[in-house]
Amino acid sequence: xxxxxxxxxxxxxxxxxxxxxxxxxxxxxxxxxxxxxxxxxxxxxxxxxxxxxxxxxxxxxxxxxxxxxxxxxxxxxxxxxxxxxxxxxxxxxxxxxxxxxxxxxxxxxxxxxxxxxxxxxxxxxxxxxxxxxxxxxxxxxxxxxxxxxxxxxxxxxxxxxxxxxxxxxxxxxxxxxxxxxxxxxxxxxxxxxxxxxxxxxxxxxxxxxxxxxxxxxxxxxxxxxxxxxxxxxxxxxxxxxxxxxxxxxxxxxxxxxxxxxxxxxxxxxxxxxxxxxxxxxxxxxxxxxxxxxxxxxxxxxxxxxxxxxxxxxxxxxxxxxxxxxxxxxxxxxxxxxxxxxxxxxxxxxxxxxxxxxxxxxxxxxxxxxxxxxxxxxxxxxxxxxxxxxxxxxxxxxxxxxxxxxxxxxxxxxxxxxxxxxxxxxxxxxxxxxxxxxxxxxxxxxxxxxxxxxxxxxxxxxxxxxxxxxxxxxxxxxxxxxxxxxxxxxxxxxxxxxxxxxxxxxxxxxxx
Amino acid sequence: xxxxxxxxxxxxxxxxxxxxxxxxxxxxxxxxxxxxxxxxxxxxxxxxxxxxxxxxxxxxxxxxxxxxxxxxxxxxxxxxxxxxxxxxxxxxxxxxxxxxxxxxxxxxxxxxxxxxxxxxxxxxxxxxxxxxxxxxxxxxxxxxxxxx
Numbered sequence: 001x002x003x004x005x006x007x008x009x010x011x012x013x014x015x016x017x018x019x020x021x022x023x024x025x026x027x028x029x030x031x032x033x034x035x036x037x038x039x040x041x042x043x044x045x046x047x048x049x050x051x052x053x054x055x056x057x058x059x060x061x062x063x064x065x066x067x068x069x070x071x072x073x074x075x076x077x078x079x080x081x082x083x084x085x086x087x088x089x090x091x092x093x094x095x096x097x098x099x100x101x102x103x104x105x106x107x108x109x110x111x112x113x114x115x116x117x118x119x120x121x122x123x124x125x126x127x128x129x130x131x132x133x134x135x136x137x138x139x140x141x142x143x144x145x146x147x148x149x150x151x152x153x154x155x156x157x158x159x160x161x162x163x164x165x166x167x168x169x170x171x172x173x174x175x176x177x178x179x180x181x182x183x184x185x186x187x188x189x190x191x192x193x194x195x196x197x198x199x200x201x202x203x204x205x206x207x208x209x210x211x212x213x214x215x216x217x218x219x220x221x222x223x224x225x226x227x228x229x230x231x232x233x234x235x236x237x238x239x240x241x242x243x244x245x246x247x248x249x250x251x252x253x254x255x256x257x258x259x260x261x262x263x264x265x266x267x268x269x270x271x272x273x274x275x276x277x278x279x280x281x282x283x284x285x286x287x288x289x290x291x292x293x294x295x296x297x298x299x300x301x302x303x304x305x306x307x308x309x310x311x312x313x314x315x316x317x318x319x320x321x322x323x324x325x326x327x328x329x330x331x332x333x334x335x336x337x338x339x340x341x342x343x344x345x346x347x348x349x350x351x352x353x354x355x356x357x358x359x360x361x362x363x364x365x366x367x368x369x370x371x372x373x374x375x376x377x378x379x380x381x382x383x384x385x386x387x388x389x390x391x392x393x394x395x396x397x398x399x400x401x402x403x404x405x406x407x408x409x410x411x412x413x414x415x416x417x418x419x420x421x422x423x424x425x426x427x428x429x430x431x432x433x434x435x436x437x438x439x440x441x442x443x444x445x446x447x448x449x450x451x452x453x454x455x456x457x458x459x460x461x462x463x464x465x466x467x468x469x470x471x472x473x474x475x476x477x478x479x480x481x482x483x484x485x486x487x488x489x490x491x492x493x494x495x496x497x498x499x500x501x502x503x504x505x506x507x508x509x510x511x
Numbered sequence: 512x513x514x515x516x517x518x519x520x521x522x523x524x525x526x527x528x529x530x531x532x533x534x535x536x537x538x539x540x541x542x543x544x545x546x547x548x549x550x551x552x553x554x555x556x557x558x559x560x561x562x563x564x565x566x567x568x569x570x571x572x573x574x575x576x577x578x579x580x581x582x583x584x585x586x587x588x589x590x591x592x593x594x595x596x597x598x599x600x601x602x603x604x605x606x607x608x609x610x611x612x613x614x615x616x617x618x619x620x621x622x623x624x625x626x627x628x629x630x631x632x633x634x635x636x637x638x639x640x641x642x643x644x645x646x647x648x649x650x651x652x653x654x655x656x657x658x659x
Contacts, residue, residue, distance in 0.1 A: 021617060028623065028627045
């Protein structure tokens, strides 16, 4: 499909581009107004609503657009809604947090929309170059937002570390992309003549084998290239060998942005991973299932990364005393759980990832929101600042308990659905290694209960020095309740989630 | 097949040898007669004043950043201008014009923002919030000073 016709399916991104500019202009216009914060928030909500409308009105379909650079399919729309939800929560949270000064709120919103645009592109990129460019867009904006509080030493340190790790990761990823281009002579992942098509085509596989003096050499180059590419993706989702930035960045960034960073770009990273692996190394069967093409052991690579991420994330979280760092390691562990669904390399596995991501947005943003509410009042983010929260701010404390149990995956809460589906998908795939992976996952959930429970113990069983109750802003209480309710009651009726995930991935083969 | 890699090997070996070879050859072939004028740092023909190793004013960096953006803008617009006639011949003139206008428009918003935020001013005043912070500090001298 050529560029002009593709624009019809590019409305959400176009609206977002205008939104970035509009927020900058609005920032200039209302700079001296005393009602600046309210006006800017309304502006941001307006543009989010318009983006949502554009996303909703985009016709359903499954085909490449812009000559194969992007793919328009239900998966992309699914992720778009996920990103919109995360952005909406951030826009609602930011104005009342004390971490973003009101003078720079417009700038923050403009950058947030730029980040959202990059994530939209990540979710639909089907070309190696565009995958790289969209990841870079998201990364560059994230660096700036991490160091948003220019005067804070921690923020500057975090931003600098983020830039350095990010530079290395994207360099490695580019190297992987260049090897892939050398092997296949194209940057297209899906579609005619793309990497997937070439691997499926026996003659071109023979050509590959011959061009490199025998199958093993080509095979090795392919494995190396894919592992390098994984460095870029793993960096975005904070999976283990590429996770080093995340505790410092989570701690140094303004907390409302940390909340967004832990769900938005992570989900976008999974969108890239799912699209890349399933377009390049899997072939959809007429029945809707998938079969592997080529003999690259990618599920094994992902499985190993997953097991290490879970274990290392959970074990390191045990010794943390800063709650933001604790949640950072918990989010590394969650990247591990999510990767488990990808390692299953099946339709059910990907659908379980999608469902888990929805629930993850609900519970993780909620947990960070309580941290924001507490640090607003006590000025600290350590576990000791949470002491006596059960009497000081009962609703926030109860909400945090729900989010933490949900993150652990204890049955009455929503996190259980996600974990259950992921473990089920892995076990269903069968084989010794897959079952072992599931067992590691279950053991890790048990470990994670330990450090989540430490926080709960501090809230209810330990006494604070300052026992005065404090006020949580009404907006925060509203959002906390709105997030806690689905976390507690989703278990009774989660068919819509399953149906939605099934519509997003693994439906009928592309037309 | 492995012999194809010999091309690459010879190519890289030649590249490395050429660089070092020409430097070494030059060392022995050229006349060696340094004087004060010659060993001075070349700065557009001017006599250098002082060392080059000092802190540059960060104002240069801000202006340079804005400058680079607009230089890239020109680099993107020239090719379009060069082939614009062929766009018109294909009946896509208006489209190309609109695209490049959009591009310039986006950059113009950026310029307006930078301008209004005072980043183009060479002499910078202190921002109001910084002034307020300074006043607070003067009102209450820091505790660690007393300790010292």
